[in-house]
Amino acid sequence: MPTDSEGRRRIVYCVGEERALRDVLPGFEVAAMLAAAFRAGLRGVRVVDPDGKDLWGSGDDVPPPGERDPRRPILLEGEPAGAVVLPDGAARGETQDALLALLADTLTAMAHNNLKRMLTTETHTEVVNRSYEELLETNRSLSASEQRYRELAETLEIKVRERTEELSRAMARLVQQEKMASVGQLAAGVAHEINNPLAFVTSNLRTLKKYTERFLDMIARYHRVCEQGGVAQQDRDDLRKHRESLRVDAMAADTADLLQQTMEGTERVRKIVADLKGFSHVDEDGEAPADLNREIERTLSVMTHEIPAGAGITREFSPLPVVTCRPGAFNQLFLSLLRNAFQARQDELRVTIRTGLSGDRIRVVFADNGPGVPAGLRTRIFEPFFTTRDVGKGKGLGLAVAYDIVTSHGGTIDVEDTPGGGATFVLELPVQRGAHDPIR
Amino acid sequence: MIEYDTDEQRMVLKFVYYGPALSGKTTNLLRLHDLLSKEGRGELMVLDTQDDRTIFFDLLPFFLVAPSGLKIKVKVYTVPGQVQHDATRKAVLQRADGVAFIADSRRSEAKNNAESFGNLERNLSIVGIDVDRLPLVIQYNKRDLPDITPEEEIRRVWGPTGFPVLLSSALKGWGVVETFRALAERAYDTLDRRYGFAGTHGLTRESFAERLVRRAG
Numbered sequence: 046m047p048t049d050s051e052g053r054r055r056i057v058y059c060v061g062e063e064r065a066l067r068d069v070l071p072g073f074e075v076a077a078m079l080a081a082a083f084r085a086g087l088r089g090v091r092v093v094d095p096d097g098k099d100l101w102g103s104g105d106d107v108p109p110p111g112e113r114d115p116r117r118p119i120l121l122e123g124e125p126a127g128a129v130v131l132p133d134g135a136a137r138g139e140t141q142d143a144l145l146a147l148l149a150d151t152l153t154a155m156a157h158n159n160l161k162r163m164l165t166t167e168t169h170t171e172v173v174n175r176s177y178e179e180l181l182e183t184n185r186s187l188s189a190s191e192q193r194y195r196e197l198a199e200t201l202e203i204k205v206r207e208r209t210e211e212l213s214r215a216m217a218r219l220v221q222q223e224k225m226a227s228v229g230q231l232a233a234g235v236a237h238e239i240n241n242p243l244a245f246v247t248s249n250l251r252t253l254k255k256y257t258e259r260f261l262d263m264i265a266r267y268h269r270v271c272e273q274g275g276v277a278q279q280d281r282d283d284l285r286k287h288r289e290s291l292r293v294d295a296m297a298a299d300t301a302d303l304l305q306q307t308m309e310g311t312e313r314v315r316k317i318v319a320d321l322k323g324f325s326h327v328d329e330d331g332e333a334p335a336d337l338n339r340e341i342e343r344t345l346s347v348m349t350h351e352i353p354a355g356a357g358i359t360r361e362f363s364p365l366p367v368v369t370c371r372p373g374a375f376n377q378l379f380l381s382l383l384r385n386a387f388q389a390r391q392d393e394l395r396v397t398i399r400t401g402l403s404g405d406r407i408r409v410v411f412a413d414n415g416p417g418v419p420a421g422l423r424t425r426i427f428e429p430f431f432t433t434r435d436v437g438k439g440k441g442l443g444l445a446v447a448y449d450i451v452t453s454h455g456g457t458i459d460v461e462d463t464p465g466g467g468a469t470f471v472l473e474l475p476v477q478r479g480a481h482d483p484i485r
Numbered sequence: 486m487i488e489y490d491t492d493e494q495r496m497v498l499k500f501v502y503y504g505p506a507l508s509g510k511t512t513n514l515l516r517l518h519d520l521l522s523k524e525g526r527g528e529l530m531v532l533d534t535q536d537d538r539t540i541f542f543d544l545l546p547f548f549l550v551a552p553s554g555l556k557i558k559v560k561v562y563t564v565p566g567q568v569q570h571d572a573t574r575k576a577v578l579q580r581a582d583g584v585a586f587i588a589d590s591r592r593s594e595a596k597n598n599a600e601s602f603g604n605l606e607r608n609l610s611i612v613g614i615d616v617d618r619l620p621l622v623i624q625y626n627k628r629d630l631p632d633i634t635p636e637e638e639i640r641r642v643w644g645p646t647g648f649p650v651l652l653s654s655a656l657k658g659w660g661v662v663e664t665f666r667a668l669a670e671r672a673y674d675t676l677d678r679r680y681g682f683a684g685t686h687g688l689t690r691e692s693f694a695e696r697l698v699r700r701a702g
Contacts, residue, residue: 058576058579059487059576059579059580060542060562060576060577060579061487061497061499061544061560061562061577061579061580062487062488063487063488063497120527122527122530122544122546122560123526123527123528123546123548124527124546124548124558157528157530160530161530161532161533164532164541164542165532165533165541168532168541168542168573168576171572171573171576172570172572172573172576175572175575176572
């Protein structure tokens with residue numbers, strides 16, 4: 046009997062199996078018929094199979110049937126499946142012949158009807174079993190697919206969350222990039238506009254200084270001529286009075302300083318404009334080799350006004366290999382981290398910036414002595430739009446963008462506690478990026 | 486094949502009349518029963534029906550003896566055509582030696598014919614019979630009705646398959662014996678290759694078919 050994969054018996058039913066008389070005629074039904082035939086006068090009547098072998102008798106003690114004994118076939122599916130025989134020694138005659146024929150026809154009809162009933166029952170059972178098995182199978186596969194969908198639904202939520210975070214981060218990055226791009230453009234525009242007048246202001250100042258020196262030289266000479274009696278006493282007194290009321294001597298002494306300071310001022314303006322341009326890297330398109338120490342310095346220089354008064358900034362820089370990156374993006378990254386540090390506390394702020402190599406990775410550490418980041422928030426602070434500041438004070442983009450810049454460079458960013466209190470942000474960046482880290 | 490007993494010199498074959506519901510499978514068997522000689526066939530066994538529709542199957546057995554003494558019994562079955570009786574169809578199709586596909590010629594039944602033939606192919610593969618090797622004949626029944634698919638169209642569709650296509654009106658009694666004969670001949674070719682009907686048993690294709698379709702006198 047074939048079995049299915051789980052060892053259950055599986056009915057493989059084939060319509061048409063051949064059957065013998067014994068399969069379709071139960072002994073007790075035949076016995077009843079034979080008893081009736083016996084009473085009607087067929088003494089010793091027997092039922093034999095197609096080979097003549099005895100199947101059933103009427104209970105009389107009669108000799109076994111011979112080939113020549115009168116017999117009538119019992120048909121099954123149109124074929125002789127056996128016969129009724131009247132053995133030697135039994136009463137014979139026309140009545141017995143008729144009764145024998147009647148008995149054979151009756152048993153044929155019985156066999157026919159029983160076979161029909163059996164076929165019907167077998168087919169019905171087969172259909173029920175098969176339907177049941179199919180239902181079980183369907184149930185099994187439905188359960189399996191339900192399980193699958195349930196798992197899918199569960200992981201789907203996680204996937205959606207991950208993708209949403211990714212999208213938010215990408216969006217944040219775009220927003221920030223856009224912002225920085227406009228800041229960069231603005232800076233470039235301002236720098237250009239300032240540079241032009243600054244150039245002639247600087248140049249004119251230099252000329253003015255030269256002229257002023259000559260004016261003063263001339264005034265000094267006039268003064269000497271006057272004092273040595275080159276003019277009338279009355280005019281000399283008038284000139285001295287006028288000179289004193291105008292405080293020309295003090296002016297002459299101050300002029301050089303004024304001009305020197307003014308020229309120093311224009312030089313500072315020039316440097317700020319240059320830093321602004323360098324910081325925004327508006328002149329560079331995409332990747333460029335950069336020394337991160339220098340980029341950090343640059344960032345610090347444009348943030349001067351953001352550094353709280355009395356804050357101490359310690360630079361512990363080690364020489365770094367030049368890395369190929371988008372310097373503008375890295376300046377944004379440093380800006381975000383430094384801005385966080387500068388806002389960590391108002392008084393006695395100490396910020397330490399440490400750079401160095403750790404194996405084949407560059408390690409940059411920004412440590413402050415502020416309140417630090419609670420352990421529960423450490424995974425969340427890099428999420429876009431997550432902020433602990435008051436509404437309107439921060440968009441929650443800085444660290445998300447920082448995270449994005451670092452990871453897109455194949456690096457990592459983590460936050461730790463500063464020994465003695467405060468937050469320490471640790472960046473690790475590969476000196477050489479693998480081919481699998483595409484530039485974003 | 487249902488049974489082949491070499492000791493007993495006895496072989497039991499199975500032919501199946503397949504097709505969509507109400508295409509005339511039972512009518513085919515009824516006509517065969519009426520048209521063919523009592524010698525060589527048994528009685529038609531019609532299992533219980535429901536509103537005169539086959540819900541189990543019908544059986545018409547035929548008998549012949551080869552010159553070698555091999556007794557051959559051919560059991561011809563119908564299947565229930567209604568879609569829901571698929572499990573029964575599979576049980577009947579099990580170990581079939583030949584199939585006559587009875588299609589309904591009416592245009593409106595084209596879709597049912599196609600679906601039933603698809604069902605036949607599927608069930609054959611389930612019971613492990615190669616449709617390309619199975620002796621198969623196609624009968625387009627009900628040719629006496631109006632609005633039927635024209636013969637040219639039938640030939641055009643079925644021609645490339647190589648299956649013999651016969652036209653019939655089982656109700657009027659024509660084309661039925663021809664279909665049975667065509668099926669017997671196709672089945673003979675397959676059986677002859679495997680069991681040496683001609684060589685071992687002296688049974689020719691002609692006499693095999695003739696003995697099965699002896700007309701009633």
